[in-house]
Structure formats: C-alpha cells, structure tokens
Amino acid sequence: MPLDKAKAPFTLPKLPYAEDALAPVISAKTISFHYGKHHATYVKTLNELIAGTAYEGLSLDEIVVRAAKDTAAKKIFNNAAQAWNHDFYWHSMRAKAGAPAGKIKDALEKSFGDLAAFNKAFSQAAVGQFGSGWTWLVKDKDGALKIEATSNADTPIAHGDTPLLVADVWEHAYYLDFQNRRPDYVTAWLDKLVNWSFAEENLG
Structure with missing residues (x-):
C-alpha cells in the first residue's frame, strides 16, 4: 500500500508521476485542479476537523474505518475517505498501461x-x-x-x-x-x- 500510515497532521502525498504523465486521457490541467485543489483541500480540512479529537492519533485508514461507524463524525469520514480514495486513485493509474498478467x-x-x-x-x-x-x-x-x-x-x-x-x-x-x-x-x-x-x- 502506498498510502501514508503516518499520524496527523497529514500531508498531501506526492503524485507517483508528473502532472502531464497521463495525457491525453487526463490532462495536466485536470491533474492540477483535481490533485492540487480537490485532494489538497480534503487533507487540509481533515487536519482541521480532527485536531484535539480522539481521531488525531490514528492513521488515515483507521480514521476512515472508525468514522464510518460514528454518526457524529460524518464530516471527518467524508474528508478522510476522500483523502484515502484519491491517493488510491492516483496509484491505480500509470502512464503506459499494459495488460494484466x-x-x-x-x-x-x-x-x-x-x-x-x-x-x-x-x-x-x-x-x-x-x-x-x-x-x-x-x-x-x-x-x-x-x-x-x-x-x-x-x-x-x-x-x-x-x-x-x-x-x-x-x-x-x-x-x-x-x-x-x-x-x-x-x-x-x-x-x-x-x-x-x-x-x-x-x-x-
């Protein structure tokens, strides 16, 4: 798993390729907005939401699993899960895809x-x-x-x-x-x- 297991405050993980690597299917402009703004905002908001809570000492995947069962932590779940999902999405792609083997x-x-x-x-x-x-x-x-x-x-x-x-x-x-x-x-x-x-x- 490439996902960051570190505790809060979380940082935006680096992309596994350059912003223009997936073009022409996904352009550098899309990556710039999607990664640089959407993904980054989920990470920033998550850090703000968990500061001083019981979630602050957990890893990202632990936060997702626990917050999913906590009705009072819906905002925490949404931002943690989106941070997790996006990092997984970036790694689900590569510049030159081959056939499964x-x-x-x-x-x-x-x-x-x-x-x-x-x-x-x-x-x-x-x-x-x-x-x-x-x-x-x-x-x-x-x-x-x-x-x-x-x-x-x-x-x-x-x-x-x-x-x-x-x-x-x-x-x-x-x-x-x-x-x-x-x-x-x-x-x-x-x-x-x-x-x-x-x-x-x-x-x-």
Missing part, C-alpha cells in the same frame, strides 16, 4: 471470464453510477473479485473489502477533458491508464 490475470479470468468481460462490467458500473462516486475492483472477504460502485466519499475499506483498483467518476475527474462524456472517459481509462501491477500488489 500473473495472479491478477488469473483472478480476473476466474471471476469475470476474461479482460473484455471485466471491462464491460466495470464500464457499466462506472457509467451507471448516479451522481458523484467511485467504481472499484475489490477482493471480498471470501477472496472473490467483484466490481463495486460507491457514492460520494464511500469506500470499500469501510465495509471490510480489499480495494485493488478504483476509477474516480466525480465530474471533476474528467469534465475538463471529456465534458459530460463519462462513457468516453471510462473507456479511455480502462484502455490506457489501468495500473495492473498495483492491482496485483493489492491482491496479496
């Missing part, structure tokens, strides 16, 4: 049949997600792979599943490059950006 290829074939079937199912979930949210490839508690769509800040780690990959389908993730054409963004993301090595690392 090894254990992740075998797991995909076992659960979906082949890569084309997975891409179709993932695209349907991502395009069909109403409003803002995320589309995940996860490993469930029984070890099977499944596709899961979550709304707003919700995240699989709050529910005991293990995320392998995620696509951000909030509009700010793609609107500067694709306007309202979410299907085109999802197709390009699957075809050109998926970091299958990261997925295999998370598979365990």
Whole structure:
C-alpha cells in the first residue's frame, strides 16, 4: 500500500508521476485542479476537523474505518475517505498501461471470464453510477473479485473489502477533458491508464 500510515497532521502525498504523465486521457490541467485543489483541500480540512479529537492519533485508514461507524463524525469520514480514495486513485493509474498478467490475470479470468468481460462490467458500473462516486475492483472477504460502485466519499475499506483498483467518476475527474462524456472517459481509462501491477500488489 502506498498510502501514508503516518499520524496527523497529514500531508498531501506526492503524485507517483508528473502532472502531464497521463495525457491525453487526463490532462495536466485536470491533474492540477483535481490533485492540487480537490485532494489538497480534503487533507487540509481533515487536519482541521480532527485536531484535539480522539481521531488525531490514528492513521488515515483507521480514521476512515472508525468514522464510518460514528454518526457524529460524518464530516471527518467524508474528508478522510476522500483523502484515502484519491491517493488510491492516483496509484491505480500509470502512464503506459499494459495488460494484466500473473495472479491478477488469473483472478480476473476466474471471476469475470476474461479482460473484455471485466471491462464491460466495470464500464457499466462506472457509467451507471448516479451522481458523484467511485467504481472499484475489490477482493471480498471470501477472496472473490467483484466490481463495486460507491457514492460520494464511500469506500470499500469501510465495509471490510480489499480495494485493488478504483476509477474516480466525480465530474471533476474528467469534465475538463471529456465534458459530460463519462462513457468516453471510462473507456479511455480502462484502455490506457489501468495500473495492473498495483492491482496485483493489492491482491496479496
């Protein structure tokens, strides 16, 4: 896991590539706004919200899991989960995506049949997600792979599943490059950006 396990105050993690590395699918301008403003604001707000609370001494993933069950900590959950989700999203992509291989290829074939079937199912979930949210490839508690769509800040780690990959389908993730054409963004993301090595690392 690349995610920062340090305690608060949290800092904005570095991107694993240059801001223009994912172009032309995701432009440097989109990364600048998405990472430099949206992601950075979640981190800043989280630090402000947890200062002086019981959450201040926890790691980011611990905050997400605990705050998900705490109705009084909804704002903390939203900002912690969005900080976590975004860092996971950046690592779910790479500049030159290849085909899945090894254990992740075998797991995909076992659960979906082949890569084309997975891409179709993932695209349907991502395009069909109403409003803002995320589309995940996860490993469930029984070890099977499944596709899961979550709304707003919700995240699989709050529910005991293990995320392998995620696509951000909030509009700010793609609107500067694709306007309202979410299907085109999802197709390009699957075809050109998926970091299958990261997925295999998370598979365990």
